[in-house]
Amino acid sequence: MTATGKRILLVEDDRFLRRACEASLRQRGFTVTPATDGEEGLRLARTEAPDLILLDLLMPKLPGIEVLKALKADPATAAIPILILSNSSREQDVGEVMKLGAVDYWVKANLSLKELGERIVRLLGG
Amino acid sequence: PDLDGLEVLRAAERLEVRPDIIITTGHATAESTLTAVECGAAGYLVKPIDLSRLSALVERLVERRRGARAREQFQADEQRHAEERVRKLRSLSTLTRFITSARDSEQVFRAGAEAATALLGAKMARVWVDDPAQRVLRVRGSFGIDPAFEQPLTEFPAIAYGEGQVGRTLEARGPIYVLDVLEDPRWKNRKLAEAAGLRASATIPMVTADRVVGVLSILFSDRREFSSEEKELMALLADQAAIAIDQARLSEEVHAQRNRLAQIFESTTDGIMFVGRDGRIEAVNGRVFELLALAEAEVIGADLVPLLARYSGDMADDLFEASLRSLIHESDGGEGDLSLPALKRVVHWVAQPTGDASGNRVGLTLTLLDVTKEREVSQMKTDFVSFVTHQLRTPLSGIKWMLELAAQEVARPGEATSYVRDAHAAAERLITLVNDLLDISRLERGKLEIHLQPADVAALTRRVLDEVTGLVQEQGHRVSFDVEDGLPAVVVDPQLLRQVMLNLVSNAVKYTPAAGQIAIRLRRVDEGVRWEIRDTGIGIPREAQRRLFEKFYRADNVYAVETEGTGLGLYLVRLILEQFGGRVWCESEEGQGATFLFTLPASE
Numbered sequence: 136m137t138a139t140g141k142r143i144l145l146v147e148d149d150r151f152l153r154r155a156c157e158a159s160l161r162q163r164g165f166t167v168t169p170a171t172d173g174e175e176g177l178r179l180a181r182t183e184a185p186d187l188i189l190l191d192l193l194m195p196k197l198p199g200i201e202v203l204k205a206l207k208a209d210p211a212t213a214a215i216p217i218l219i220l221s222n223s224s225r226e227q228d229v230g231e232v233m234k235l236g237a238v239d240y241w242v243k244a245n246l247s248l249k250e251l252g253e254r255i256v257r258l259l260g261g
Numbered sequence: 262p263d264l265d266g267l268e269v270l271r272a273a274e275r276l277e278v279r280p281d282i283i284i285t286t287g288h289a290t291a292e293s294t295l296t297a298v299e300c301g302a303a304g305y306l307v308k309p310i311d312l313s314r315l316s317a318l319v320e321r322l323v324e325r326r327r328g329a330r331a332r333e334q335f336q337a338d339e340q341r342h343a344e345e346r347v348r349k350l351r352s353l354s355t356l357t358r359f360i361t362s363a364r365d366s367e368q369v370f371r372a373g374a375e376a377a378t379a380l381l382g383a384k385m386a387r388v389w390v391d392d393p394a395q396r397v398l399r400v401r402g403s404f405g406i407d408p409a410f411e412q413p414l415t416e417f418p419a420i421a422y423g424e425g426q427v428g429r430t431l432e433a434r435g436p437i438y439v440l441d442v443l444e445d446p447r448w449k450n451r452k453l454a455e456a457a458g459l460r461a462s463a464t465i466p467m468v469t470a471d472r473v474v475g476v477l478s479i480l481f482s483d484r485r486e487f488s489s490e491e492k493e494l495m496a497l498l499a500d501q502a503a504i505a506i507d508q509a510r511l512s513e514e515v516h517a518q519r520n521r522l523a524q525i526f527e528s529t530t531d532g533i534m535f536v537g538r539d540g541r542i543e544a545v546n547g548r549v550f551e552l553l554a555l556a557e558a559e560v561i562g563a564d565l566v567p568l569l570a571r572y573s574g575d576m577a578d579d580l581f582e583a584s585l586r587s588l589i590h591e592s593d594g595g596e597g598d599l600s601l602p603a604l605k606r607v608v609h610w611v612a613q614p615t616g617d618a619s620g621n622r623v624g625l626t627l628t629l630l631d632v633t634k635e636r637e638v639s640q641m642k643t644d645f646v647s648f649v650t651h652q653l654r655t656p657l658s659g660i661k662w663m664l665e666l667a668a669q670e671v672a673r674p675g676e677a678t679s680y681v682r683d684a685h686a687a688a689e690r691l692i693t694l695v696n697d698l699l700d701i702s703r704l705e706r707g708k709l710e711i712h713l714q715p716a717d718v719a720a721l722t723r724r725v726l727d728e729v730t731g732l733v734q735e736q737g738h739r740v741s742f743d744v745e746d747g748l749p750a751v752v753v754d755p756q757l758l759r760q761v762m763l764n765l766v767s768n769a770v771k772y773t774p775a776a777g778q779i780a781i782r783l784r785r786v787d788e789g790v791r792w793e794i795r796d797t798g799i800g801i802p803r804e805a806q807r808r809l810f811e812k813f814y815r816a817d818n819v820y821a822v823e824t825e826g827t828g829l830g831l832y833l834v835r836l837i838l839e840q841f842g843g844r845v846w847c848e849s850e851e852g853q854g855a856t857f858l859f860t861l862p863a864s865e
Contacts, residue, residue: 151659151687222654225647244654248665
C-alpha cells in the first residue's frame with residue numbers, strides 16, 4: 136500500500152521533530168510540506184490544499200488550538216482532516232480538540248515513527 | 262323608785278361591758294319572767310331568795326364569765342399569731358421572689374441579708390459565700406452594717422473553715438445560736454461587737470443539694486433565745502438564699518459561656534451561617550459579610566437559596582437551587598466550592614445538618630472558607646506540571662525519532678550520522694532544560710550557588726553574540742552592539758549572566774522575521790549599568806508584556822513556549838537578575854518590535 140500523491144501539511148515548531156517526521160513520512164511516499172509555526176501553517180493550508188494536516192498544539196506566537204479553530208472556520212480548509220500531534224496530554228486539551236473537530240489526538244513521545252507512519256497510512260488509505 | 266328593774270335591764274344592754282344581771286323580785290308572773298329573759302337577764306329569782314340558789318347562780322355566772330374572757334384572750338392571741346405569721350410569710354415570699362429573680366450574685370447576697378434583717382428584727386445580717394479553692398468563707402453581701410463600724414467589721418473579709426461561729430457552722434453543716442456574743446469566749450472580736458451593739462448571733466448554713474454554698478449570719482442587738490418558729494424561718498431563708506445563690510451563679514456562668522461562644526463565633530476566620538428549616542438565614546458571623554461582600558441587612562433573615570443563586574455563575578440556576586434546597590431539608594450535609602467570579606474569589610463551603618437537644622433537625626450550619634489562594638496554587642501546579650511534561654517530552658521524542666531514523670540508515674552512513682548529530686543536539690537541549698529547572702528551583706529556595714565576581718559585561722555580550730552567529734546568519738539579521746564609555750564596574754556571576762544574555766539574544770533572533778535588525782546597547786545609568794536589546798519583530802501586546810516574566814506557565818501563554826529550547830526563558834532571566842540586585846522589563850508597541858532591558862547595580 137503506497138501513499139503516492141497524498142500531501143501532508145506538518146505544522147511543528149521543534150526542528151528535530153519536524154525534520155524526523157518529515158523524513159519518515161517522505162520515506163513512505165507522502166509529499167510533506169513543513170510549517171514552523173501556526174501562521175505559516177494557516178497560510179500553507181490555504182495554498183497547498185493538503186490531504187491531511189498534522190498539527191502541534193504548543194507553539195509560540197499562535198497556539199495550535201487557535202490554528203485548529205481557524206482552519207475549521209475557513210470553508211477553504213474546513214474539510215481537511217486534522218490530526219493533533221502533541222506532547223502535552225492535558226485532558227481538557229484532548230476534549231477540546233475533539234470537540235473542535237480534530238480527527239484524533241496522538242502523543243508524539245509515545246509513538247515511534249514507524250507507528251506514526253502506519254497509522255497515517257491507515258487513515259489516508261492507499 | 263325611779264327605774265324599775267326591767268328598765269335598768271334594758272338600759273344595761275347599751276353598756277359597753279355588759280354585766281350579768283340577776284333579777285330579784287317578790288312578784289313573779291310568767292309574763293314578767295319572759296320579758297326579763299328576753300331582755301337578757303342572766304337569772305330570775307323570786308323573793309324570799311334562797312341564798313344557796315343565789316350563791317350557786319352567782320358562782321356559775323362568774324365561772325362562765327371567766328371562761329369567756331379566757332377564750333377571748335386565747336382567740337385574740339391566736340388571731341395575732343396567725344396575722345404575724347401571715348405577715349412574715351408574705352414578706353418572706355416577697356423577698357424570696359426578689360432573691361430568686363436576682364440574676365446577679367451581688368444582688369442576691371444583699372437581698373438575702375436584707376430579708377434576714379427585716380423578717381427577724383435583727384440588727385445586721387451577712388451572707389458568707391464558700392470559696393472551696395482557698396477553703397475560706399468570704400462576705401459577699403451585708404445589710405444593716407452601721408457605717409461607723411463598716412471598716413472594722415469587714416476587716417475579716419475571709420474566715421477559714423472551722424474558724425469562728427461562721428466557720429464552725431460550715432463544718433458542722435448545722436446552725437449555731439449564741440445567746441450573747443459578749444459572753445462567748447469563742448467570739449473573736451468581742452470589743453467590736455460590743456461597740457456595734459451586737460449581742461445575740463445566729464449562723465445558718467446555706468445548703469443546696471448536698472453542698473454547703475455558704476453561711477447566713479444574723480446578729481441582734483439584744484441578748485435572746487430564738488423560738489422554734491424563728492429558727493424555722495431562718496432555716497427557710499437560708500435555703501432560699503442557697504437556691505438563689507446557685508441560680509445566680511449558674512446564670513452568670515451561662516452568661517459568661519454565651520459571651521465566650523459569641524466571641525469565638527466572631528473571631529474565627531471561617532464564615533459561619535445557620536440556616537433554618539424554612540431556608541432563612543438565622544445566624545451569621547461577621548466573616549460571612551466579608552466573604553460574600555454583602556451588607557448585614559441583606560443577609561440576616563434572607564432566604565439562602567436566592568442569595569447564593571446570585572453567585573452561581575455558570576451553574577444552571579435550577580440545578581443549583583435544587584441542590585441547595587435538598588441540602589437544607591434532607592441530606593446529611595455536603596461540601597463544595599462556590600466560585601465568586603465578580604469578587605475573584607473561590608469559597609469552599611461545608612454544610613452540616615443541625616439538630617436540637619432531642620435530635621430533631623432544625624436546620625443547616627454552613628461554614629465558608631476562602632480557598633482562592635489554594636485553588637490558584639493548585640491550578641498553577643497543574644499548569645506547571647503539564648508544561649514541564651511537554652517541555653521534557655519534546656526533546657526526548659526528538660532523540661527517539663532521530664535515533665530511529667539513524668538505525669534505518671545503516672546502509673547510508675552519511676544520513677545516519679546527520680540523524681545522530683541531531684539526536685545529540687536534542688539531548689543537549691534536554692539537559693539544558695533540566696538544568697534550568699533545577700536552577701529555578703534552587704533560586705526560588707535560595708539555594709543556588711552564586712559566584713559573584715567583577716565582570717566585564719561588554720566582553721560577555723560579545724562572547725554570547727559569537728555563540729549565536731550561526732543562528733543570526735541563518736535568519737539574515739543584522740546585529741549591532743554599542744557600548745558607552747566609562748561604564749561602572751558590576752559584580753555578577755558570569756555564568757548566570759551569560760544565560761540571561763543568551764536567552765534575550767536568542768529570543769530577539771527567533772522572533773524577528775528574516776533580515777531584521779537587532780541592536781544591543783550598553784549604557785551607564787543612575788543605578789549602574791543598563792543593557793538593552795531591540796529587535797524589529799512583531800512587537801508584544803501590552804497585556805502580554807506583564808506576563809512575560811511570570812512564574813507559572815499557561816499553555817496559552819505563547820511567550821512561555823520556547824522553541825529551540827534555550828530554557829525556561831524569561832522567568833529564569835528575571836530570577837537571576839533579581840539575584841544580582843537588578844531588574845528586567847520589556848518595552849514594546851505591537852507591530853514595532855520589542856526592546857528588552859535590564860539593569861545591574863554598580864558595585865562600590
